[in-house]
Amino acid sequence: MQIITKHYIHGAFVQSHGSEVMDIIKPTNGKVIGRVTLADEDDTRHAIAAAKSAFASFGRSTKEERRKILRRLHQVASAHVHDLTVAMVEEYGGVVQFAGLIVQSGVNAFHAAEQALEELPLTRSWDKTTVTLEPVGVAGLITAWNANALFICLKLASAVAAGCTTVIKPSELSSLQTQVLVETLHEANLPKGVLNVVRGRGNVVGAELVRNPDVAKISFTGSVGVGKSIMRDGAETMKRVTLELGGKSPTILLDDAVLERAIPSALVMAFLNSGQACAAGTRLLVPKGKLDQVKRAIIDAMAAFPVGDPADPKTAVGPMVSQKQYEQVQSYIRKGIEEGAEVLVGGEGHPKGLEGGYFVKPTVFVNVRNEMTIAQQEIFGPVLSVIAYDSEDQAIEIANDSEYGLHAAVLGTDLQRARRVASQIRSGRVVINNMTDDPQAPWGGFKYSGVGREYGRYGIEAFLEPRAVLE
Numbered sequence: 001m002q003i004i005t006k007h008y009i010h011g012a013f014v015q016s017h018g019s020e021v022m023d024i025i026k027p028t029n030g031k032v033i034g035r036v037t038l039a040d041e042d043d044t045r046h047a048i049a050a051a052k053s054a055f056a057s058f059g060r061s062t063k064e065e066r067r068k069i070l071r072r073l074h075q076v077a078s079a080h081v082h083d084l085t086v087a088m089v090e091e092y093g094g095v096v097q098f099a100g101l102i103v104q105s106g107v108n109a110f111h112a113a114e115q116a117l118e119e120l121p122l123t124r125s126w127d128k129t130t131v132t133l134e135p136v137g138v139a140g141l142i143t144a145w146n147a148n149a150l151f152i153c154l155k156l157a158s159a160v161a162a163g164c165t166t167v168i169k170p171s172e173l174s175s176l177q178t179q180v181l182v183e184t185l186h187e188a189n190l191p192k193g194v195l196n197v198v199r200g201r202g203n204v205v206g207a208e209l210v211r212n213p214d215v216a217k218i219s220f221t222g223s224v225g226v227g228k229s230i231m232r233d234g235a236e237t238m239k240r241v242t243l244e245l246g247g248k249s250p251t252i253l254l255d256d257a258v259l260e261r262a263i264p265s266a267l268v269m270a271f272l273n274s275g276q277a278c279a280a281g282t283r284l285l286v287p288k289g290k291l292d293q294v295k296r297a298i299i300d301a302m303a304a305f306p307v308g309d310p311a312d313p314k315t316a317v318g319p320m321v322s323q324k325q326y327e328q329v330q331s332y333i334r335k336g337i338e339e340g341a342e343v344l345v346g347g348e349g350h351p352k353g354l355e356g357g358y359f360v361k362p363t364v365f366v367n368v369r370n371e372m373t374i375a376q377q378e379i380f381g382p383v384l385s386v387i388a389y390d391s392e393d394q395a396i397e398i399a400n401d402s403e404y405g406l407h408a409a410v411l412g413t414d415l416q417r418a419r420r421v422a423s424q425i426r427s428g429r430v431v432i433n434n435m436t437d438d439p440q441a442p443w444g445g446f447k448y449s450g451v452g453r454e455y456g457r458y459g460i461e462a463f464l465e466p467r468a469v470l471e
C-alpha cells in the first residue's frame with residue numbers, strides 16, 4: 001500500500017496542510033492500493049506564491065535557457081517510460097500496449113516543444129516597432145485521469161517553452177501516477193518554483209487556481225461542465241483559458257473502403273484507451289448499401305479486441321477507471337436499448353469471469369439514429385454506435401450534427417475524395433485511414449470540444465502575450 005502525504009512546491013516535497021485522506025482503488029479488483037492526503041486552499045496558495053516568485057526571473061529567461069530545460073526534462077522522462085507505464089496500468093487500468101504509447105507521447109512532448117520553440121520567432125520588428133511574445137505569467141494546469149502523464153508533460157512542456165511557471169492540479173484519481181512523474185521531473189533540477197504540483201479535489205485546489213488573481217492562465221483538460229465553470233469563474237480575474245473538452249467523434253466509412261482494413265481501424269479508434277478517450281471514434285457512419293457486410297466484418301474483427309487484465313499485452317480493452325465510470329457506461333448501454341438501438345455485440349453487465357473489477361463489455365450498437373442519446377452524448381467507454389447514411393453529403397451532415405468537434409476519421413481508398421470529405425468536417429483534427437498523431441499538429445476542438453489548441457507551436461502560443469514597443 002502506497003501512502004502519499006506530500007505535495008511538490010518550490011522544488012521540494014512538502015507535507016500537506018490539507019488533511020482529507022482519499023483511498024486509491026485498483027480498477028481490476030476494487031482493492032485499496034494507496035492512500036493520499038489531499039491539498040486544501042492553503043497548499044494551493046503556497047504553490048501559487050512559489051510560482052509567482054519564480055516567474056520574476058523565469059519569465060525573463062532566454063529561448064536557449066528554456067530549450068536547455070526542455071532537453072533536461074526530455075532526458076529524465078525518457079529514462080522512466082517503463083515506471084510511468086507500470087503506474088498507469090496499475091492505478092488507472094490502462095492496457096499496457098496503449099499506456100506505453102501514451103507515456104511515450106508525453107515524454108516526446110518535451111522534445112517537440114523544444115523543436116517548436118526553436119522555430120518560433122519570439123521577436124518581430126519593422127520600422128520603429130518591435131513586437132515580442134511574452135510569457136503570460138503563472139499557469140494553472142488542470143488535468144483529467146485518462147492520460148495523466150501525457151496531459152501533465154504536454155502542458156508543462158508548452159508552458160515552460162513560453163517562459164511560464166506552473167501549478168499543476170492532476171486528477172485526484174491519478175495520484176500514484178503523478179507521484180512517479182513528479183519524482184522523475186524533480187531529477188531535471190528545474191529552477192525552484194517553475195514546477196509545483198498540488199494533488200487535490202477540483203472544487204478545492206482547482207477552484208482556488210481559477211479564482212486566484214496571481215494565476216494568469218488556466219489550461220484545462222476535462223469535461224464540458226467543468227470547462228464552462230472555469231470560463232465563467234475565471235472571467236472575474238480575466239483568466240486566459242485553454243479548454244480541452246469532450247468529443248463524440250465520427251468515423252466516416254466511404255463506400256470504396258476495403259472493409260478488411262477499414263473495420264479493424266474503425267474499432268481501434270472506437271476502443272482507444274478502453275473507450276476512455278476524448279478522441280475515440282464512437283460514431284461509425286456507414287453507407288446503407290454496405291450495412292450487412294459491415295455488421296459481419298465487425299463481428300469477425302471483435303476477436304482482436306479481447307477485454308481483460310490490462311497488464312497482459314494481448315488485452316485491447318481494460319477496466320473502466322472507477323465504479324462511477326462503470327455505472328455511467330452501463331446506464332448509456334441501457335439507454336441505447338431503451339431508445340431502440342440494437343446490440344450487435346456486447347451489452348449490459350460484466351464480461352464473464354471479470355465480475356471483480358470495473359470491466360464492461362465492448363459494445364457495438366446498430367440501427368442507431370444520430371439524434372439518439374448514445375450518438376449525441378459522450379459515453380467515455382467502449383461503446384460504438386453504427387449509423388447508416390444514404391449519400392456522401394448526408395454522411396458529412398451527420399458527422400457535423402454534434403455539439404462536439406474534436407476529432408474525426410475518414411476511411412476510403414480514393415485519397416482525393418477522402419481529403420474532400422475531411423475538408424468539410426467541423427473538428428480540430430481529421431485523420432485519414434488510420435489513427436495517427438503528429439506532435440507539431442494542433443490538438444483541440446471546435447464547438448463544445450473546447451477553446452484553443454495544444455501541441456507544437458500552437459500549444460506554446462497559448463501561453464504567450466504579444467507586446468509591442470513603438471519608438
Ligand code: NAD
Pocket residue numbers: 142143144145146169170171172200201202203205206207210221222223224226227229230244245246247277278378380406444449450
Ligand atoms: P472532470 O472535468 O471531472 O475533471 C477534470 C479535472 O478538473 C480534474 O483534475 C478535476 O479534479 C478538476 N475539476 C473538477 N471540478 C473542478 C472545478 N470546479 N474547478 C477546477 N477544476 C475542477 O473530467 P474527468 O472526469 O477527469 O475527465 C473526463 C473528461 O475529460 C471527458 O469529458 C473527456 O472527454 C475529457 N477529456 C478531454 C481531452 C481533450 O484533449 N480534449 C482529453 C482527455 C479527456
